[in-house]
Amino acid sequence: MQSVEYAVVGGGAMGAATAWNLARRGAEAVLLEADELASGASGGPGRRGVRAGGRDLRELPLTRRALELWPELDAALGAPTGYRRNGLLNLYDVEIAGLSGWQSLPARAQAQQAAGIPCTIVDRERLDEMQPGLAEDIRYALFTPDDGTADHPATTRAFAKAAVGLGARVLEHTAVTGLAAHADGAVTLHLAEGEHLRATRGVILAANRSTPRLLADAFGMSLPLWEKATQITFLAPPPGFSLDHQLGHTRRSLSIKTTDEGHVMLSGGRPGGWDPATAVGTPDPDVLRTALADVAATLPALAGAEVLAVDNSRADTSTIDLIPVIDRVPGAARVFVGTGWSGHGFALTPAVGEALATWALDGERPDTLRPFTFARLGVV
Structure with missing residues (x-):
């Protein structure tokens, strides 16, 4: 069985941003995608909004941080995101x-x-x-x-490419079929080809559509999300x-x-x-x-x-209050979840990737992530 410090599941913008932030802080990370990068909600035509205007008030601190990061992303990643600010x-x-x-x-x-x-x-x-x-x-x-737009697939690939440049691995066409948490805190990921991967320090579930199934199968959790395109x-x-x-x-x-x-x-x-x-x-x-x-x-x-x-x-997942779920799985302290973006999560990508990586590495939930709990949806 291969091992890695951190495994990030889901090759969309959030997963790629989290993998990059882990790698830039010196952690060993692998990004796993069942299909290809940006093949789900992070793909598709046109431009996506990078906006703070009109958001739920609970998202505003996270959005403020994202708007600080977006103008510098092209230089930081060494690749274009297509970001432009037009209000x-x-x-x-x-x-x-x-x-x-x-x-x-x-x-x-x-x-x-x-x-x-x-x-x-x-x-x-x-x-x-x-x-x-x-x-x-x-x-x-x-x-x-300060609001603007950016290219969703280009941003996703830019984060992934930059993560690889810092030593992370990106495995496309590598589906995760199950998880098993162990007493020592490590987590085994079961892969579609019958292989296994051991994450010794943490797993971040950043896949939109497969996260509810993985949580239900591994931990008996019913995450109240639905899919919409x-x-x-x-x-x-x-x-x-x-x-x-x-x-x-x-x-x-x-x-x-x-x-x-x-x-x-x-x-x-x-x-x-x-x-x-x-x-x-x-x-x-x-x-x-x-x-x-x-x-x-x-x-x-x-x-x-x-x-x-x-x-x-392209389908996204939604929550009943239309803000995401970004939390740690009860009883599995090293399994983190970021999903339920409700059609407007893209703008938050730089800040969520930074905050999730910080939580996984340092063990303390950043203040910007405190509103996005399982408990608010009745999941305990």
């Missing part, structure tokens, strides 16, 4: 109960600023300067200037159209970005069809119609824009 405008139109109403704006701005996230309230006059062409009923926005639509913008910032809409499930090719990318969390058994996604025409109606109601110039592609080929 996020979260749009408000009508006043309704709850956080979607514009009267909540001062409270939201105060909470974000208190967490170290710069933001300003923008009125309609200023909005017309920042993003011409918005629908007339939009009254305000919360502008988070967010549907993404790509449009050809009309001549002269420009998008100067990312746009979000607090009342509609809508996120609008520009791709490297100049196309308009619509997302926002609505899932298309997904079969967990076959891991195959099927675009939902009703979701497409809703997305097109929402973007036309937000940016009238995009009404009738040509649909270039619809994609929901």
Whole structure:
């Protein structure tokens, strides 16, 4: 049986970032991926949001750290992540109960600023300067200037390549089928080819779809997650159209970005069809119609824009409160979990990788990870 100090399961962005952070602190690490790097939720077309705006308040300290790290990642990893900072405008139109109403704006701005996230309230006059062409009923926005986007697969591969450069191993097409924790704290990983790997200091389960099964089989834990494949639509913008910032809409499930090719990318969390058994996604025409109606109601110039592609080929896992699970398995102190990213975990990648590695190496949970427990979901 081969042995290693740390085994990281899951070759997505979180797993690769954790492996790199372990390796840069001198630990022996191996990253195990059942398929290929970025073949799951960390893959797919388009750009992903690197945002603090509109997040759950429990995520803001972790997000603040991530936003400190993102601008330096290309240099630190020695490879491009595609990161660029263009700011996020979260749009408000009508006043309704709850956080979607514009009267909540001062409270939201105060909470974000208190967490170290710069933001300003923008009125309609200023909005017309920042993003011409918005629908007339939009009254305000919360502008988070440090938000941006990056390339999800490129970031994942950059972390993995940098980890290898520091001595870590990356094993693709190496599925983990089971775990066994031992009295001495070591953990044996059972691999699909009948081989075994002994992790002497820790295991980090960073795989989205397989983590619940591994926890159930090894520890009898029922982790309340479900799979969803967010549907993404790509449009050809009309001549002269420009998008100067990312746009979000607090009342509609809508996120609008520009791709490297100049196309308009619509997302926002609505899932298309997904079969967990076959891991195959099927675009939902009703979701497409809703997305097109929402973007036309937000940016009238995009009404009738040509649909270039619809994609929901990559599934993520979600929790009931839409924040991740980042915790240590009860009774198995050297098994750590990072999953349940709920469609918006990518922005947190640099900070989560750093914090998980710190916890595994030093034995003390970083303060930024304290909200993301099993216990909050009824798992003990």
